[in-house]
Amino acid sequence: MALLSLTPFLSLAVFGLLATPAGFLRFRNSKLGLAPFVSILGLAVAMVSTVWLGFTSSSPVSFGGLQIDSFTLFFSGVLLIVAMFVAVASLQYMRDDPNKGPFFGLLLLSTLGMIVLAASMDLILLYVGWELMSIPTYALTAFRKNDPNSNEAAMKFFVLSALSSALIVYAISLVFGITGSTGLTAIASALSTAGPDVRPFGVLAIVLFIVGFGVKMAVVPFHMWIPDAFEGAPVTIGAFLAAGAKMAAFAAAFRVFIVGILPFNVDFYSTFAIVAVVTMTMGNVAALMQKSFTRLLAYSSIAQAGYVLMALATPFTTTNVPLGLAGGLFHVLNYAILKTAAFVAAAAIATKLSVRDLDSLNGLSRRMPQTSLSIAVIFLGLAGVPPLNGFFSKVMLFTGAIYSPYSWGGYLALAALINSGFSMSYYGWVIKRMYFDEPSDQSRIPEPRIYMAVLWAATILIFAIGLYPDPWIRLVLSAAAALH
């Protein structure tokens, strides 16, 4: 029966491998082919089994380094929502592309890598998951192979990402050298008794982990690739990178730092706090200066990563409740929904308007009312306006910071709140463009139904989580407790 816990993984692997050959098959009159449906079926099976496991399994199940606990299931749920939204939106976005098979196959395999990353309790497995997640995304970013922007984006992304992988391998080897193990629980117990002679190596390993994960999490100063990659990649893949890959990197960081390195008694907290403040400030300030919608989304996603990073800076309260950690997980969920939806909205605009600069958004509410409304809701959610979902996760994160045992916790929260207030200037500015400015062209643009379905689903989720956050808060609290 324990094998049933592997259903999400198996489903993604099997359907992911099936999707590529299925791309050769097609119904007689359908342009879409079989691959998208195979992959959406695979995602649905994985999603349903994750939810089912979440409700039924009480104790964690381990298969070697693979651990299925509520943290794993939480991240699987989040990442599968992202993959589902991306896959459905890609039905429209990739409609005219002949290579749907590989596209959807790679999407599923990358999702599998992300979930493995969230589930791994062993550093080797973690690295396998990391690469399984990364390699398909390089190909996906470069998917428009005749588009020089897409190629440039993929190249930048690949070089930096490969560097981060190398750093992580180096960090893993250092940790193995100190502790003699790659299992996170064994590492934790070995590090708790580590002598002063190995401390420098341990600190070096921590730095390498921070840099290695930091590139994928796109925290300042390792954020340079993000705006180019998001702009060059197919827009739905931008969503997948921004909400999926980034959050999976956070999952890995949570596993490694909270489970493995916490007992080492090294103050990595203040490092994360500084990086968090710099990241959110830099992201928000740079977002204000952008002229392209996707670049604005990229910088806003950098700022949001800064908020999530606060969870690593202040995971526990003075009473040892994982409030900050839970807030970070909650923000992962909310951010994933909001950012995926924002990119889907960008895809809807990009397929209908050839220009991507912000001027094309002027007066959009008259031309694409549904898209504009959902962008407005998403942006207010990202800014943290209640009763939308982004509000409660931010409240938990910021409270966690004030409530933490560190004297700088209050300053961290204040910096984050001022950032949050400041971020309204560009979110509000985009809303102003859509609703208050006059469009240069008054014509009504038809809004593709598939995108609208995704956007409405996301909007409903945004409101539902925001209006009744209790079950979600309990979910993230239990996921955070599973790490502790």
Place this chain on the structure above:
Amino acid sequence: MIGLLSIAIFLPAVLAAPTYLLGRKNAKVAKILGLGTTAIVFVISIMILVVFQYGQAGFQLSESIPWAGSFGLNYKVGIDGISLPLLMIATFLSLLSAAGSWDQITFRHAEYYALFLIFETGIIGVFTSLNLILFYLFWEIVLIPMFFFIGIWGGPRRRYASLKFLIFTYSGSAVMLFGFLALYAWTGTSAYPGGPSFDYDVLAARIPNLALPLQLVVAITTFVGFAVKLPIFPLHTWLPDAHVEAPAPVSVLLAGLLLKMGGYGLIRYNLLLFPKAVNVLWPYFTTIGLITMIYGASVALVAKDIKRMIALTSVNHMGYVLLGAFTATVAGVSGAVFQMFSHGLAVGMLFLMSGYIHDHTGTRNIDELKGLRGKMPQTVTLLFLASMAAMAVPGFANFISEYLVIQGALSVSYLFAIAIVAPALTVGYFLWMLRRVAMTPGVGPKNELRLHSILILVAFLVPLLIFGVYPPPILGSVITPTVEKWIGTIVALGAR
């Protein structure tokens, strides 16, 4: 169990959806649904008046429903003598503003009335919620419709004004939220049994044990949030832009209700929760109030646009609220609450009138309005009466509230005698405006307001005159008992 308060809060938001969906095809439907809902909510607030226990001090009609208990959040609402007058002007001004919108809003009716109803939910929620996060939630719900009101239906500089309004007030609220979260964290340690909480009553019981530096941090950060909304002198610059650019019925909401959120927050959260901090901070806060009073009046003196002048009277008059509240005397705080009530009505009337005058004459420039008496004799009469209310002429409720504030201030320190400069300046700029607009010989063909518009304007005057002549029903039996109880508590805890 859902009580009257919850119905009053959520009915508008629930009816916003049909208002939008049915009103999209037919503007009249949107108008009827919007105005009808505000009327129903006003009737509900009358029912609240009927069941309210007068002369009592505690929270009444309380409702508490678990909401996000895993995070110390519960949905808790209730009213006492401080919130009841504000709840009443919230429903009353919403009704009159919706009625005023009937003529003055000319396009996109469905969106307008749907947002209007969401605004009403927010504003009633602010005045009734007894949980800090719930309060913040309603506080922000008010913000978004207002942003759209100014941005879509506003005047020529609406884009600038709406964004400035949004950024100013949202940043202020972010700082205020810091205070709330800090309060939750600092009163959630093991020293306080029962776990962390956002509940107003729980916090009121815990805060006296909180160390003074922590109390000061929370009091100052929350003050910033409330002060931006009130507004106080250096943080007021969003106000003239927002009020001038907003359509007149929205200016009624802005000046009549949105500013009161700041005043209410200052009293409910700043003054009553942090007795020790108040003991340290009151000289600064009252001085800021004094400066705001005099500054607002001085700037209003030179305003050329009648709407800008009315907007700046709000700065002037909200200074009284700050001054009165932080005297921490029964007279001062009662005066501050009463001032919010009476100023909301007086300034609402003036704003709505400025909208009508602009619609009928095409200008709001005070100099160009010369000879208005010939065109709109009845309106000019009403303008006289509204100006008298705003000038705090005896017989209007404003006189009693301003008198109480200054009485409270003088009982604390004779230095506050300087406050008397503000009413003198107020009388100055109003009389000067009236001299230019109303006392000049009448010219032009008659272009009077229609009867229903006149009736809407008269409706503002009724409570102003009733409570100006005979204040006990609101002052003695509603505001003062609550204020007396609270002042007794906080003075015992060390507020002066």
